[in-house]
Amino acid sequence: MQTDRRRFLKDAARAAGLVFVGCSLADAVPRQRTRAARRTVVVKGRRITTVDVHAHCAVPAANDLLRRRPPAPTADQGSLLALEGQPLADRLAAMDAQGIDIAVLSINPNWYDADRDLAAKVISVQNEALAAFCAAHADRFAAFASVALQFPDLAAEQLALAMTKMGFRGAAIGGSVAGAELANPKFHPFWEKAEALGAVVFIHPQGTGSAPLADRLRGNGLLSNVIGNPLETTIALSHLIFEGTLDRFPGLKICAAHGGGYLPSYVSRSDHGCRTFPTQCTPGVPKLPPTEYVKRMYFDSLVFTPEGLRHLAAEVGADHIVIGTDYPYPWVDTPVDHVLATGALSDADREAILGGTARRLLGLKQA
Ligand SMILES: [Zn+2]
Numbered sequence: 613m614q615t616d617r618r619r620f621l622k623d624a625a626r627a628a629g630l631v632f633v634g635c636s637l638a639d640a641v642p643r644q645r646t647r648a649a650r651r652t653v654v655v656k657g658r659r660i661t662t663v664d665v666h667a668h669c670a671v672p673a674a675n676d677l678l679r680r681r682p683p684a685p686t687a688d689q690g691s692l693l694a695l696e697g698q699p700l701a702d703r704l705a706a707m708d709a710q711g712i713d714i715a716v717l718s719i720n721p722n723w724y725d726a727d728r729d730l731a732a733k734v735i736s737v738q739n740e741a742l743a744a745f746c747a748a749h750a751d752r753f754a755a756f757a758s759v760a761l762q763f764p765d766l767a768a769e770q771l772a773l774a775m776t777k778m779g780f781r782g783a784a785i786g787g788s789v790a791g792a793e794l795a796n797p798k799f800h801p802f803w804e805k806a807e808a809l810g811a812v813v814f815i816h817p818q819g820t821g822s823a824p825l826a827d828r829l830r831g832n833g834l835l836s837n838v839i840g841n842p843l844e845t846t847i848a849l850s851h852l853i854f855e856g857t858l859d860r861f862p863g864l865k866i867c868a869a870h871g872g873g874y875l876p877s878y879v880s881r882s883d884h885g886c887r888t889f890p891t892q893c894t895p896g897v898p899k900l901p902p903t904e905y906v907k908r909m910y911f912d913s914l915v916f917t918p919e920g921l922r923h924l925a926a927e928v929g930a931d932h933i934v935i936g937t938d939y940p941y942p943w944v945d946t947p948v949d950h951v952l953a954t955g956a957l958s959d960a961d962r963e964a965i966l967g968g969t970a971r972r973l974l975g976l977k978q979a
Contacts (some may be wrong), residue, residue, distance in 0.1 A: 655962050658963070721789075726762075742757070743778040767783075793851045841869075842870050866910065918956070930965060
């Protein structure tokens with residue numbers, strides 16, 4: 613099954629003028645540079661500037677500082693855009709074929725175990741590289757800044773610098789930080805700064821979570837990813853709700869990867885927990901039913917089926933969903949058609965999901 617899918621993706625990629633390569637620059641082979649036609653997306657006669665908020669990249673110099681390889685796809689899973697020396701044409705060809713006008717790049721945190729000096733250097737290198745890259749390609753790329761969230765005060769400073777001096781509109785963070793939940797009060801300085809700056813905080817899971825859970829996710833099927841990633845997002849968002857973090861910082865703009873994991877699919881249960889077992893809950897925390905908080909968050913569209921997208925829109929509002937492709941990981945080939953094919957959505961919903969909401973959130977211009 614997996615082999616068939618890989619073969620399909622390779623054939624599709626070749627047809628689009630792409631060649632799949634391993635994740636490392638050292639593995640890269642000379643590529644074909646034929647560009648497929650850029651797909652333009654039109655809804656009801658109007659050209660839509662589409663925005664993908666979930667697009668990965670890596671900065672090799674930062675990984676060199678950490679003495680590790682970037683968190684990356686394995687061979688056959690697509691080329692990772694590195695910001696130094698990587699052919700940009702391949703990435704643009706993939707975006708063109710998918711109908712993505714603007715990709716909002718982010719870097720999956722792999723520095724949460726670094727000491728303060730090293731973490732500061734890594735973030736500086738990454739954010740400077742991202743800012744320079746996006747400034748040079750502003751018509752096709754934007755980015756979430758990186759922050760050293762294991763040092764919340766430093767992360768707050770980095771976010772402020774990124775937002776006020778470097779042109780970023782937000783930051784990307786993990787679903788937990790070296791074993792600590794995002795709702796831990798030690799992160800309040802970061803959340804406070806993010807709220808004050810109007811930053812969009814993109815939460816992307818890191819999959820493994822706590823050791824006992826990681827143990828249970830071993831075995832065939834890559835459960836650490838297919839279940840572990842959405843589970844980590846579900847846990848992170850639930851703590852932010854139930855620990856009162858979102859009451860303390862009500863202006864936070866949180867955007868969760870992978871459709872918010874499992875939370876939006878079953879969030880009504882969260883409304884009933886404290887009603888059913890009131891002695892297990894702190895009175896007045898959270899202030900509102902949990903279903904109200906998911907309506908304030910944003911979620912990417914990476915839920916695979918029209919029914920999944922319809923349900924997500926029903927739970928969180930179509931105006932709180934944005935495209936997420938997870939590129940270069942080949943989870944989806946047709947992120948735009950996914951939205952267009954969801955019959956339950958109105959044209960206005962589709963415009964919002966395809967780009968309108970992300971452009972407004974991130975202050976991106978219409979093409
Ligand atoms: Zn991802």
